[in-house]
Amino acid sequence: MSPTKQPSVLIIGAGFGGLGMAMELQKHGFGEFTILERAADLGGVWRENTYPGAGCDIPSPLYSYSYEPRTDWPRRFSMQSDILEYMRDVADRRGLTERIRFGSEVTDAEYDEPTRSWTVRTADGATRTADVLVTAVGQLSRPSLPAIPGIETFTGPAFHSAEWDHDVDLTGKTVAVVGTGASAVQFVPAIQPQVEHMTVFQRSAAWVVGKKDVEYTKFHHWLFKWVPPVRLAERFSIWLLVEFLSLGLVDIKAIQPLVIRMATNKLSEEVTDPELRAKLTPDYPAGCKRGLFSNAYYPALTQPNVTVETTAIEAVTPNGVRTTDGVEHPADVIVYGTGFKATEFLWPMNLYGRGGRKLADVWNPAGGRAYLGMAVPDFPNLFMMYGPNTNLGVGSIVYMLESQARYIRQAVQAIADRPDRALAVRPDVEQRFDRKLQARLDRSPWNFCASWYRNASGRITNNWPGTVTQYRLRTRKFDAADYEERKAS
Numbered sequence: 001m002s003p004t005k006q007p008s009v010l011i012i013g014a015g016f017g018g019l020g021m022a023m024e025l026q027k028h029g030f031g032e033f034t035i036l037e038r039a040a041d042l043g044g045v046w047r048e049n050t051y052p053g054a055g056c057d058i059p060s061p062l063y064s065y066s067y068e069p070r071t072d073w074p075r076r077f078s079m080q081s082d083i084l085e086y087m088r089d090v091a092d093r094r095g096l097t098e099r100i101r102f103g104s105e106v107t108d109a110e111y112d113e114p115t116r117s118w119t120v121r122t123a124d125g126a127t128r129t130a131d132v133l134v135t136a137v138g139q140l141s142r143p144s145l146p147a148i149p150g151i152e153t154f155t156g157p158a159f160h161s162a163e164w165d166h167d168v169d170l171t172g173k174t175v176a177v178v179g180t181g182a183s184a185v186q187f188v189p190a191i192q193p194q195v196e197h198m199t200v201f202q203r204s205a206a207w208v209v210g211k212k213d214v215e216y217t218k219f220h221h222w223l224f225k226w227v228p229p230v231r232l233a234e235r236f237s238i239w240l241l242v243e244f245l246s247l248g249l250v251d252i253k254a255i256q257p258l259v260i261r262m263a264t265n266k267l268s269e270e271v272t273d274p275e276l277r278a279k280l281t282p283d284y285p286a287g288c289k290r291g292l293f294s295n296a297y298y299p300a301l302t303q304p305n306v307t308v309e310t311t312a313i314e315a316v317t318p319n320g321v322r323t324t325d326g327v328e329h330p331a332d333v334i335v336y337g338t339g340f341k342a343t344e345f346l347w348p349m350n351l352y353g354r355g356g357r358k359l360a361d362v363w364n365p366a367g368g369r370a371y372l373g374m375a376v377p378d379f380p381n382l383f384m385m386y387g388p389n390t391n392l393g394v395g396s397i398v399y400m401l402e403s404q405a406r407y408i409r410q411a412v413q414a415i416a417d418r419p420d421r422a423l424a425v426r427p428d429v430e431q432r433f434d435r436k437l438q439a440r441l442d443r444s445p446w447n448f449c450a451s452w453y454r455n456a457s458g459r460i461t462n463n464w465p466g467t468v469t470q471y472r473l474r475t476r477k478f479d480a481a482d483y484e485e486r487k488a489s
Contacts, residue, residue, distance in 0.1 A: 007131035007415045009033040010120055012349075014100050015044020017136030017385035017401045019087065020065060022096050024405035027067075030412060034130075035096070036122065038105035042091055045140050046084045051164040051183060053190030054080035057211065057293040061235040062242070062396045065090065069231060071224035077213045077293075108350040109133055111380060116422040118381065132412055135346055136385040136401075139462060142341040146178065150315040158334040161187055168333060172196045176321050176331035178313065180206055182292055184337035189296035192303055199307045199329050201321065204449070205282045207263045208292045239399075243467050246394040249287050250444045250465045260286050270298035279308050287393060287445040289453075339452050345388060345461075353379035354424070367455040371430040371482070372475055373464070374404060380422035380486065381415065383408045389437060390471070391453070391462040393446075400464070403472045410478035421485040429482045440465040 009025060011018045014037035025033050041047050056063050060078040064070060068090050074082055091097045105123040112119060118133040143160040145151065151158075157168045161183040175195045177184060180202045192198060216224075224231040248255025263286065271277040280301070301308055311323040320330040341347060345368040351359040357378055363369065370376050373390035374383045385404045392400065411423060441460045446453045453462045464471055 005416050005419050006030065006032040007412055007419070008129075009132045009134060009412060010118065010128060010130035011035045011134045011136055012106050012120075013037065013044060013136035013138065013141075013385075014039075014042035014091075015046070015136065015138055016087070016398050017044075017138065017404070018134075019091055019094075019096060020398070020401045021134055021136055021385060021405045021408065022099065023065070023067075023090075023094055024402075024409045025412065026094065026096075028409055028413070030409070030416075033099065034128070035100040036104040036106055036120070036128075037100050037102050038123075040102050042097070042100060043084045043087050044138055046080055046087065048141070049080060049162050049164075049183070050166070051161045051187045051190075053186035054183075055186060056080075056083060057182065058242070058396045059234075059238045060086075061231065062238045063398055065398060066235075066402060068094075069224075069235075071231060072221045073216055075213060075215045077211055106349050108352070110352040110356075111354060111382070113354060116381065132381045132383070132415060134383050134385060134408060135349075135351075135387070137346060137349075138386050139345070139391055140340040142344065142347065143336075144339050144341045145336055146313075146338050148178075148313055148316050150317055153318050154316050154320075154331075154334055155318045156332050156334070159336070161335060161337045162340070170195050170333060173332040174330060175199075176329060176334045177201065177337060178321070178334065179203075179337035179339065181337055181339055182290055183339075185292045185294045185297045187335070187337065188306075189294070189300035192300040192306060195305065197305050197307070199309050199321070199331070200301065201309050201313055201323075202279065203310075203312070204284065204289070205280045206289065206292045207259075207282050207286050208266060208294055208297055209259065209262050210266055210295050211293045213295065239396075239468075242395045243469060246392070246467045249393050250440060256286055256445075259291070263291075267298065271302055273302065276302065276308060279310050284449040285445045288447075288449040289451040290393070346384075351379065351382070353382070366457055367459045367461040369430070369434050369461070371425045371433050372404075372407070374407065374475075375425035375430070375483075377425055377427040377430050380424040380484075383411060388461050389441075390464050392468065393463055395468050399468045400471060403468070403475045407475040407478055414478060414480050418485065423480070423483040423485060425483050437465065 011021050011033060014035050018035050022033055022035055056078055059076045060073045070086050107121050107123050109118050109120045117129050117131055120128045143162040157165055159165045170191055171194045173195055175198045177188060177198060177200045267277060267280060271280060311325050313321055314324045315322050317328060320328055322328045368388035370384060370388045373387040385401055390400055444465050446460050446463060453460055455461050
């Protein structure tokens with residue numbers, strides 16, 4: 001149904017979430033929207049992460065918009081440049097690029113009760129107002145450097161993997177890699193052949209399983225384009241597999257031994273040295289930290305020019321990295337694969353709701369929480385995409401974002417139908433949702449180790465403890481009864 005009145009919508013972020021939100025509004029006749037993007041290009045995490053070997057560990061037939069399929073993906077697990085190209089192509093064909101205001105970094109946003117609108121300020125001094133504010137800034141947008149003494153004293157090049165310095169030639173260099181997460185598992189094999197020596201500093205071993213990757217041929221592309229059931233079958237089979245695996249995290253624990261067996265068999269087959277294999281054997285339950293997918297990581301670590309160092313780092317020195325045993329490991333270059341400030345939702349933006357309440361203060365000290373990951377009491381007409389507890393241990397976040405976009409679009413429709421009112425989720429509804437959510441999270445493996453899924457207080461703020469199907473059913477229909485409808489004063 002087309003709206004009778006057009007509420008204005010500001011969307012913050014031009015990644016998968018922001019573009020998906022814009023397309024959902026567009027499809028249903030809402031044309032009064034603008035996307036604010038801090039960078040000079042769209043793409044979000046796929047614009048920022050250009051490190052060697054950067055790619056997605058979810059197959060592209062599923063890690064893409066269901067209504068915007070690409071039939072000519074080069075391979076099943078796409079690389080960063082192909083994903084960014086896909087996003088640019090979608091935005092251009094849908095007429096979204098012209099709706100993006102690049103170089104517009106939002107610093108703060110304030111809700112005005114009398115006008116039921118949001119005032120948004122950007123770093124360039126501009127001010128914009130809108131009836132509805134949607135944040136789509138992601139959870140993995142701000143790199144995190146470790147709090148290691150002396151980190152600023154290193155005299156050579158040093159950078160985070162999400163801010164890769166392509167001007168630094170690693171050929172013949174001694175490289176220290178700090179961190180062994182999802183980025184390192186990709187860039188370590190990519191740079192290993194060119195460096196003189198690499199020391200990988202590992203705080204904890206990862207659970208690693210293989211990728212069933214294939215290069216798509218011209219015949220595949222022809223089938224996907226002209227015989228759509230083949231493409232849909234590929235997408236459905238991938239969706240079915242990740243749904244099955246996600247059930248093993250909370251609901252069906254019997255699935256976990258299957259994954260453990262896959263990972264341990266892979267480690268045994270690819271790492272024959274018993275000392276190295278012991279270093280690479282996780283000492284925490286499978287699923288507690290993000291599982292990694294790679295066919296090249298273990299083989300790279302077994303090469304003679306690679307050392308895996310498990311002694312804790314004491315300090316960074318001008319010439320390298322010193323571990324707690326007093327050994328200094330010299331390095332020409334340091335690369336930090338140490339993740340992102342994932343639990344600092346919406347940071348560094350300041351959002352102020354009713355009565356001037358600051359969202360960061362509302363969430364402190366326990367951490368971010370929101371109804372369905374999207375709505376917070378006393379913050380009317382504000383909705384978040386990829387907000388608290390909507391990350392996935394397994395699965396495609398694009399699928400989750402489509403669910404959120406549909407829900408938020410229905411909320412915009414409700415606002416259009418009752419333009420004299422503003423919608424804020426009822427506190428009792430949000431609290432009831434959070435109690436049930438935390439009860440499910442208590443049964444998850446994420447409680448048994450430290451990871452970016454948990455904040456400093458120990459609360460699991462990032463992950464959804466179920467399947468994407470369960471989330472889609474929960475968000476299928478916007479229910480106005482869950483919200484307070486406050487009239488204009």
